[in-house]
Amino acid sequence: MKTHAFRLSPGQDLKRELVAFAQRAKIRAGVVLTCVGSLKTTVLRYANRSETATRDGHFEIVSLVGTLAHDGAHLHLCATDGDGTAFGGHLADGCVIYTTAEVVVGELDGWVFAREPDAATGFRELVVRPRVDEVGSRGG
Structure with a gap:
Protein backbone atom coordinates (compact mmCIF):
# COMPACT_ATOMS: atom_id res chain seq x y z
CA MET A 1 0.00 0.00 0.00
CA LYS A 2 1.22 3.44 -0.91
CA THR A 3 0.30 6.25 1.49
CA HIS A 4 -0.34 9.94 0.88
CA ALA A 5 -0.41 12.56 3.63
CA PHE A 6 -1.50 16.16 3.23
CA ARG A 7 -3.10 19.07 5.02
CA LEU A 8 -6.14 21.06 3.98
CA SER A 9 -6.36 24.74 4.88
CA PRO A 10 -9.06 27.06 6.19
CA GLY A 11 -11.89 27.64 3.74
CA GLN A 12 -11.32 24.51 1.65
CA ASP A 13 -14.16 22.04 1.04
CA LEU A 14 -13.30 18.68 2.63
CA LYS A 15 -15.07 16.37 0.19
CA ARG A 16 -14.24 18.32 -2.95
CA GLU A 17 -10.56 18.42 -2.01
CA LEU A 18 -10.47 14.67 -1.31
CA VAL A 19 -12.12 13.85 -4.62
CA ALA A 20 -9.82 16.27 -6.48
CA PHE A 21 -6.78 14.74 -4.78
CA ALA A 22 -7.82 11.23 -5.84
CA GLN A 23 -8.25 12.42 -9.43
CA ARG A 24 -4.90 14.31 -9.51
CA ALA A 25 -3.05 11.37 -7.97
CA LYS A 26 -4.82 8.91 -10.31
CA ILE A 27 -5.84 6.79 -7.35
CA ARG A 28 -7.63 3.68 -8.53
CA ALA A 29 -8.46 2.25 -5.09
CA GLY A 30 -8.08 4.56 -2.13
CA VAL A 31 -9.13 4.48 1.51
CA VAL A 32 -9.10 7.24 4.09
CA LEU A 33 -6.80 6.00 6.84
CA THR A 34 -7.24 8.99 9.14
CA CYS A 35 -8.40 12.57 9.20
CA VAL A 36 -8.41 14.99 12.11
CA GLY A 37 -9.11 18.68 12.12
CA SER A 38 -11.96 21.13 12.38
CA LEU A 39 -14.89 22.42 10.34
CA LYS A 40 -16.94 25.60 10.44
CA THR A 41 -19.73 24.10 8.34
CA THR A 42 -20.88 20.49 8.11
CA VAL A 43 -23.14 19.15 5.39
CA LEU A 44 -24.20 15.55 5.95
CA ARG A 45 -26.85 13.18 4.68
CA TYR A 46 -28.19 11.19 7.58
CA ALA A 47 -29.24 7.54 7.41
CA ASN A 48 -32.25 6.78 5.21
CA ARG A 49 -32.78 10.42 4.19
CA SER A 50 -32.49 11.96 0.76
CA GLU A 51 -31.86 15.56 1.88
CA THR A 52 -28.72 16.92 3.52
CA ALA A 53 -28.49 18.76 6.83
CA THR A 54 -26.23 21.79 7.25
CA ARG A 55 -24.78 22.96 10.58
CA ASP A 56 -22.72 26.11 11.09
CA GLY A 57 -20.44 26.56 14.10
CA HIS A 58 -17.14 25.05 15.18
CA PHE A 59 -16.77 21.29 14.97
CA GLU A 60 -13.98 18.78 15.57
CA ILE A 61 -13.46 16.02 13.01
CA VAL A 62 -13.20 12.86 15.11
CA SER A 63 -13.45 10.37 12.26
CA LEU A 64 -13.56 10.26 8.49
CA VAL A 65 -13.76 6.90 6.74
CA GLY A 66 -14.48 5.77 3.22
CA THR A 67 -13.30 4.86 -0.23
CA LEU A 68 -11.90 7.00 -3.05
CA ALA A 69 -11.59 6.27 -6.75
CA HIS A 70 -11.18 8.15 -9.99
CA ASP A 71 -14.96 8.20 -10.51
CA GLY A 72 -16.17 9.12 -7.05
CA ALA A 73 -16.02 8.68 -3.32
CA GLY A 88 -22.29 11.90 11.73
CA GLY A 89 -23.43 10.77 8.34
CA HIS A 90 -22.62 10.68 4.64
CA LEU A 91 -20.17 13.48 3.79
CA ALA A 92 -21.53 15.95 1.24
CA ASP A 93 -20.02 18.93 -0.57
CA GLY A 94 -19.97 22.05 1.56
CA CYS A 95 -18.03 20.89 4.64
CA VAL A 96 -15.72 23.87 5.10
CA ILE A 97 -12.39 23.58 6.94
CA TYR A 98 -12.12 25.86 9.98
CA THR A 99 -8.42 25.58 10.97
CA THR A 100 -7.03 22.42 9.40
CA ALA A 101 -7.68 18.89 8.18
CA GLU A 102 -4.77 16.48 8.41
CA VAL A 103 -5.45 13.62 6.01
CA VAL A 104 -3.76 10.29 5.32
CA VAL A 105 -4.99 8.28 2.34
CA GLY A 106 -3.94 4.74 1.50
CA GLU A 107 -3.70 3.61 -2.11
CA LEU A 108 -4.36 -0.14 -2.42
CA ASP A 109 -2.02 -1.91 -4.82
CA GLY A 110 -3.56 -4.47 -7.09
CA TRP A 111 -7.15 -3.18 -6.96
CA VAL A 112 -9.46 -0.84 -8.83
CA PHE A 113 -12.57 0.69 -7.29
CA ALA A 114 -15.45 1.83 -9.48
CA ARG A 115 -18.97 3.11 -8.84
CA GLU A 116 -21.66 1.47 -10.93
CA PRO A 117 -25.46 1.47 -10.83
CA ASP A 118 -26.88 -1.27 -8.62
CA ALA A 119 -30.40 -2.45 -9.47
CA ALA A 120 -31.00 -3.72 -5.94
CA THR A 121 -30.23 -0.41 -4.18
CA GLU A 134 -0.39 -2.61 -19.08
CA VAL A 135 1.05 -6.04 -19.95
CA GLY A 136 -2.01 -7.93 -18.72
CA SER A 137 -0.83 -9.35 -15.42
CA ARG A 138 -2.37 -8.49 -12.07
CA GLY A 139 -0.57 -5.49 -10.56
CA GLY A 140 0.50 -5.10 -6.94
Missing part, protein backbone atom coordinates in the same frame (compact mmCIF):
# COMPACT_ATOMS: atom_id res chain seq x y z
CA HIS A 74 -18.11 7.26 -0.50
CA LEU A 75 -17.21 8.99 2.75
CA HIS A 76 -18.72 9.12 6.24
CA LEU A 77 -17.85 11.80 8.78
CA CYS A 78 -18.26 11.91 12.54
CA ALA A 79 -17.83 15.32 14.17
CA THR A 80 -18.41 16.83 17.60
CA ASP A 81 -19.81 20.21 18.56
CA GLY A 82 -18.57 22.53 21.32
CA ASP A 83 -20.32 20.42 23.95
CA GLY A 84 -18.72 17.20 22.74
CA THR A 85 -21.94 15.88 21.22
CA ALA A 86 -21.14 13.64 18.28
CA PHE A 87 -23.08 13.48 15.03
CA GLY A 122 -30.86 2.15 -6.90
CA PHE A 123 -27.50 3.80 -6.09
CA ARG A 124 -24.06 3.82 -7.69
CA GLU A 125 -22.32 1.22 -5.52
CA LEU A 126 -18.72 0.12 -5.11
CA VAL A 127 -17.38 -2.52 -7.48
CA VAL A 128 -13.95 -3.97 -6.64
CA ARG A 129 -11.81 -5.49 -9.37
CA PRO A 130 -8.24 -6.75 -9.57
CA ARG A 131 -5.97 -4.21 -11.21
CA VAL A 132 -4.40 -5.39 -14.45
CA ASP A 133 -1.26 -3.54 -15.51
Whole structure:
Protein backbone atom coordinates (compact mmCIF):
# COMPACT_ATOMS: atom_id res chain seq x y z
CA MET A 1 0.00 0.00 0.00
CA LYS A 2 1.22 3.44 -0.91
CA THR A 3 0.30 6.25 1.49
CA HIS A 4 -0.34 9.94 0.88
CA ALA A 5 -0.41 12.56 3.63
CA PHE A 6 -1.50 16.16 3.23
CA ARG A 7 -3.10 19.07 5.02
CA LEU A 8 -6.14 21.06 3.98
CA SER A 9 -6.36 24.74 4.88
CA PRO A 10 -9.06 27.06 6.19
CA GLY A 11 -11.89 27.64 3.74
CA GLN A 12 -11.32 24.51 1.65
CA ASP A 13 -14.16 22.04 1.04
CA LEU A 14 -13.30 18.68 2.63
CA LYS A 15 -15.07 16.37 0.19
CA ARG A 16 -14.24 18.32 -2.95
CA GLU A 17 -10.56 18.42 -2.01
CA LEU A 18 -10.47 14.67 -1.31
CA VAL A 19 -12.12 13.85 -4.62
CA ALA A 20 -9.82 16.27 -6.48
CA PHE A 21 -6.78 14.74 -4.78
CA ALA A 22 -7.82 11.23 -5.84
CA GLN A 23 -8.25 12.42 -9.43
CA ARG A 24 -4.90 14.31 -9.51
CA ALA A 25 -3.05 11.37 -7.97
CA LYS A 26 -4.82 8.91 -10.31
CA ILE A 27 -5.84 6.79 -7.35
CA ARG A 28 -7.63 3.68 -8.53
CA ALA A 29 -8.46 2.25 -5.09
CA GLY A 30 -8.08 4.56 -2.13
CA VAL A 31 -9.13 4.48 1.51
CA VAL A 32 -9.10 7.24 4.09
CA LEU A 33 -6.80 6.00 6.84
CA THR A 34 -7.24 8.99 9.14
CA CYS A 35 -8.40 12.57 9.20
CA VAL A 36 -8.41 14.99 12.11
CA GLY A 37 -9.11 18.68 12.12
CA SER A 38 -11.96 21.13 12.38
CA LEU A 39 -14.89 22.42 10.34
CA LYS A 40 -16.94 25.60 10.44
CA THR A 41 -19.73 24.10 8.34
CA THR A 42 -20.88 20.49 8.11
CA VAL A 43 -23.14 19.15 5.39
CA LEU A 44 -24.20 15.55 5.95
CA ARG A 45 -26.85 13.18 4.68
CA TYR A 46 -28.19 11.19 7.58
CA ALA A 47 -29.24 7.54 7.41
CA ASN A 48 -32.25 6.78 5.21
CA ARG A 49 -32.78 10.42 4.19
CA SER A 50 -32.49 11.96 0.76
CA GLU A 51 -31.86 15.56 1.88
CA THR A 52 -28.72 16.92 3.52
CA ALA A 53 -28.49 18.76 6.83
CA THR A 54 -26.23 21.79 7.25
CA ARG A 55 -24.78 22.96 10.58
CA ASP A 56 -22.72 26.11 11.09
CA GLY A 57 -20.44 26.56 14.10
CA HIS A 58 -17.14 25.05 15.18
CA PHE A 59 -16.77 21.29 14.97
CA GLU A 60 -13.98 18.78 15.57
CA ILE A 61 -13.46 16.02 13.01
CA VAL A 62 -13.20 12.86 15.11
CA SER A 63 -13.45 10.37 12.26
CA LEU A 64 -13.56 10.26 8.49
CA VAL A 65 -13.76 6.90 6.74
CA GLY A 66 -14.48 5.77 3.22
CA THR A 67 -13.30 4.86 -0.23
CA LEU A 68 -11.90 7.00 -3.05
CA ALA A 69 -11.59 6.27 -6.75
CA HIS A 70 -11.18 8.15 -9.99
CA ASP A 71 -14.96 8.20 -10.51
CA GLY A 72 -16.17 9.12 -7.05
CA ALA A 73 -16.02 8.68 -3.32
CA HIS A 74 -18.11 7.26 -0.50
CA LEU A 75 -17.21 8.99 2.75
CA HIS A 76 -18.72 9.12 6.24
CA LEU A 77 -17.85 11.80 8.78
CA CYS A 78 -18.26 11.91 12.54
CA ALA A 79 -17.83 15.32 14.17
CA THR A 80 -18.41 16.83 17.60
CA ASP A 81 -19.81 20.21 18.56
CA GLY A 82 -18.57 22.53 21.32
CA ASP A 83 -20.32 20.42 23.95
CA GLY A 84 -18.72 17.20 22.74
CA THR A 85 -21.94 15.88 21.22
CA ALA A 86 -21.14 13.64 18.28
CA PHE A 87 -23.08 13.48 15.03
CA GLY A 88 -22.29 11.90 11.73
CA GLY A 89 -23.43 10.77 8.34
CA HIS A 90 -22.62 10.68 4.64
CA LEU A 91 -20.17 13.48 3.79
CA ALA A 92 -21.53 15.95 1.24
CA ASP A 93 -20.02 18.93 -0.57
CA GLY A 94 -19.97 22.05 1.56
CA CYS A 95 -18.03 20.89 4.64
CA VAL A 96 -15.72 23.87 5.10
CA ILE A 97 -12.39 23.58 6.94
CA TYR A 98 -12.12 25.86 9.98
CA THR A 99 -8.42 25.58 10.97
CA THR A 100 -7.03 22.42 9.40
CA ALA A 101 -7.68 18.89 8.18
CA GLU A 102 -4.77 16.48 8.41
CA VAL A 103 -5.45 13.62 6.01
CA VAL A 104 -3.76 10.29 5.32
CA VAL A 105 -4.99 8.28 2.34
CA GLY A 106 -3.94 4.74 1.50
CA GLU A 107 -3.70 3.61 -2.11
CA LEU A 108 -4.36 -0.14 -2.42
CA ASP A 109 -2.02 -1.91 -4.82
CA GLY A 110 -3.56 -4.47 -7.09
CA TRP A 111 -7.15 -3.18 -6.96
CA VAL A 112 -9.46 -0.84 -8.83
CA PHE A 113 -12.57 0.69 -7.29
CA ALA A 114 -15.45 1.83 -9.48
CA ARG A 115 -18.97 3.11 -8.84
CA GLU A 116 -21.66 1.47 -10.93
CA PRO A 117 -25.46 1.47 -10.83
CA ASP A 118 -26.88 -1.27 -8.62
CA ALA A 119 -30.40 -2.45 -9.47
CA ALA A 120 -31.00 -3.72 -5.94
CA THR A 121 -30.23 -0.41 -4.18
CA GLY A 122 -30.86 2.15 -6.90
CA PHE A 123 -27.50 3.80 -6.09
CA ARG A 124 -24.06 3.82 -7.69
CA GLU A 125 -22.32 1.22 -5.52
CA LEU A 126 -18.72 0.12 -5.11
CA VAL A 127 -17.38 -2.52 -7.48
CA VAL A 128 -13.95 -3.97 -6.64
CA ARG A 129 -11.81 -5.49 -9.37
CA PRO A 130 -8.24 -6.75 -9.57
CA ARG A 131 -5.97 -4.21 -11.21
CA VAL A 132 -4.40 -5.39 -14.45
CA ASP A 133 -1.26 -3.54 -15.51
CA GLU A 134 -0.39 -2.61 -19.08
CA VAL A 135 1.05 -6.04 -19.95
CA GLY A 136 -2.01 -7.93 -18.72
CA SER A 137 -0.83 -9.35 -15.42
CA ARG A 138 -2.37 -8.49 -12.07
CA GLY A 139 -0.57 -5.49 -10.56
CA GLY A 140 0.50 -5.10 -6.94
